Amino acid sequence: MASVHCSRGLTVPRSSLRLAPRITPIIAWTAPFSTTPAVSKVAGAPKKAFQVIGRHIRRGKVAQNSKKKPQIVRAKKPQPGQRKAFRKRIQLSNNNAAVVDGLPVLEAETMANKENLCRMVGLPDKLVDQLRALEAFKPTQFWGLFRKPHMLVRTETVSLMERLNEAATQKQTLRTVLTGGKNSGKSLMLLQAMSHGLLNEWVVINIPEAQDLVNANTEYSPIPNSSPLQFFQPAYCLALLQKIAKANGEVLKQYKLSKDYSELQLIHLPEDGTLYDLAAAAKEAEFAWPVVQALWHELTAVPGRPPVLVTIDGLSHLMKQSAYRDPSFHIVHAHDLTLVRLLVDALAGNTAFANGGAVLAGTSRSNAPRSPSMDLALAQVAAEKAGEVAPSPDPYRRDYDARVYEAVRNVDVLEVNGISKLEARAVMEYWAASGVLRSQVNETTVTEKWSLSGHGILGEMERAALENSRL
Amino acid sequence: MVFILGVNFSERKLVKKALESFYALGPSTSARILAKYSIHPLAKVGSLPPKTVTSLTAELSGMTIESDAKKIMRENIKRLKDMGSYRGRRHAMNLPVRGQRTRTQIETAKKLNRIERRA
Numbered sequence: 139m140a141s142v143h144c145s146r147g148l149t150v151p152r153s154s155l156r157l158a159p160r161i162t163p164i165i166a167w168t169a170p171f172s173t174t175p176a177v178s179k180v181a182g183a184p185k186k187a188f189q190v191i192g193r194h195i196r197r198g199k200v201a202q203n204s205k206k207k208p209q210i211v212r213a214k215k216p217q218p219g220q221r222k223a224f225r226k227r228i229q230l231s232n233n234n235a236a237v238v239d240g241l242p243v244l245e246a247e248t249m250a251n252k253e254n255l256c257r258m259v260g261l262p263d264k265l266v267d268q269l270r271a272l273e274a275f276k277p278t279q280f281w282g283l284f285r286k287p288h289m290l291v292r293t294e295t296v297s298l299m300e301r302l303n304e305a306a307t308q309k310q311t312l313r314t315v316l317t318g319g320k321n322s323g324k325s326l327m328l329l330q331a332m333s334h335g336l337l338n339e340w341v342v343i344n345i346p347e348a349q350d351l352v353n354a355n356t357e358y359s360p361i362p363n364s365s366p367l368q369f370f371q372p373a374y375c376l377a378l379l380q381k382i383a384k385a386n387g388e389v390l391k392q393y394k395l396s397k398d399y400s401e402l403q404l405i406h407l408p409e410d411g412t413l414y415d416l417a418a419a420a421k422e423a424e425f426a427w428p429v430v431q432a433l434w435h436e437l438t439a440v441p442g443r444p445p446v447l448v449t450i451d452g453l454s455h456l457m458k459q460s461a462y463r464d465p466s467f468h469i470v471h472a473h474d475l476t477l478v479r480l481l482v483d484a485l486a487g488n489t490a491f492a493n494g495g496a497v498l499a500g501t502s503r504s505n506a507p508r509s510p511s512m513d514l515a516l517a518q519v520a521a522e523k524a525g526e527v528a529p530s531p532d533p534y535r536r537d538y539d540a541r542v543y544e545a546v547r548n549v550d551v552l553e554v555n556g557i558s559k560l561e562a563r564a565v566m567e568y569w570a571a572s573g574v575l576r577s578q579v580n581e582t583t584v585t586e587k588w589s590l591s592g593h594g595i596l597g598e599m600e601r602a603a604l605e606n607s608r609l
Numbered sequence: 610m611v612f613i614l615g616v617n618f619s620e621r622k623l624v625k626k627a628l629e630s631f632y633a634l635g636p637s638t639s640a641r642i643l644a645k646y647s648i649h650p651l652a653k654v655g656s657l658p659p660k661t662v663t664s665l666t667a668e669l670s671g672m673t674i675e676s677d678a679k680k681i682m683r684e685n686i687k688r689l690k691d692m693g694s695y696r697g698r699r700h701a702m703n704l705p706v707r708g709q710r711t712r713t714q715i716e717t718a719k720k721l722n723r724i725e726r727r728a
Contacts, residue, residue, distance in 0.1 A: 354649050354650055354651070355649065355651050356649065357649055357652065357656070358647055358649055359647055360647050369647070461650075462649070463640070463643075463644035464644065464647075465644060465645045465646075465647065466644075467640075467641050467644045467645075
């Protein structure tokens, strides 16, 4: 190269020396992918003041300190409580599911009738509204997959409803605790009992989550001059009264009050009002507990009133120390909360129901604190029922609670476990007719799902068959 | 807005948090105060009846919190300094008091330890 240059330098006059114009490499540099947010690509974006020629070469005016503010798109934050409402929402119909024709609609005696065994029954719209008011449906249940809510009449259902009828006719109190494996349908059995009660014009009182009463998430207030100090829960009582009035309004309106309640100083209670007026009279939380007491007295002590059904879900929460503290900072036992006391007295049989009725309590297998005394009492009752030797308390345990044991000792136990293959077939045919289950329903598939779900645990069957279509 | 001991709290603030915002009032004391007036742990300041707010203020005004507690703490440090003890000197020198190494991680001491400590 050097020799070429040298010879050129000698032969070509210096003035006419022309350098070849420099060729600027125009490299269109593009990244293999971009992480730029899509918003910066909008049409109205301002034009750049400089021209980018190469990777590091820019022509034109480059503003040195023009730091662009990053465009952050702020999504609107949900309102307080909105996320919880979404998490706890209950969807009872789905327009994408097929309509299932030919199934009976629930009537007063449908579930007590043995002919309806192993059949799916639909819930009438009015009943659905009432059950919704009572918070009988749970967000974990699979209602949202189907066009309309239906439920299975199983063997336990029929026997329970027959006993409810018997209690109403003989004016006795049925006191039953539902036990059984996880996901076996205990809460749904409570819902069926509530439906039966509402259709037969009982007054239904539901405690959808017993833990709400004891986990110190609701207000409490001491009752003066009570010994040991007792507490009532004004906000919860008010909400409970409103639920009772909303769900049982029509029944409550038929009965006049038996005595004058002017000592409660309720402004909204009219003269010779009905039970509904009483339930609806408490507009402020302070007056809620005396009104609950008055309503309870009217329903249980005065003859000629409708039977009462009390349902509690998650019983073991009521059978332990609560999370509340008394003024001297001692832990309050759940039974020292007046509303819990009322429910437990009813369950233990200390309250006489003049018009008959039932107290049904469901245990939970997923959210259940340990309550050794309750477990022991229930195990003893179950063993006696089965004719086996009743288990005795563990001598090495100290956490037995005599109050709890006394409360649960005399109840009846209804074991809710797997459904039979016939029942499983009825459920699966309903799923298939709704278009949720996409396989043929025959002996093989029914047996498959039934076995997969631990011999017909209904929740597990749903999980095995429907989980992939759940939203 | 609710005034507790002359401090203005938002109605959405937890009562427990409002109480613990006072110097020298921690979780255990606040839990005891809540129990004393039967206020549940999730109660918001806005949900308290005026009577309870007044009694809370009365309760707090009888306690050694805020400037009283700070004064006691300053007096304790002053005693150490007046004695000419090592701990007193370390407080005054803006260095850790309890034998920590000083090569790194003495931010808390640098922040707090002064001749006249503030908090």
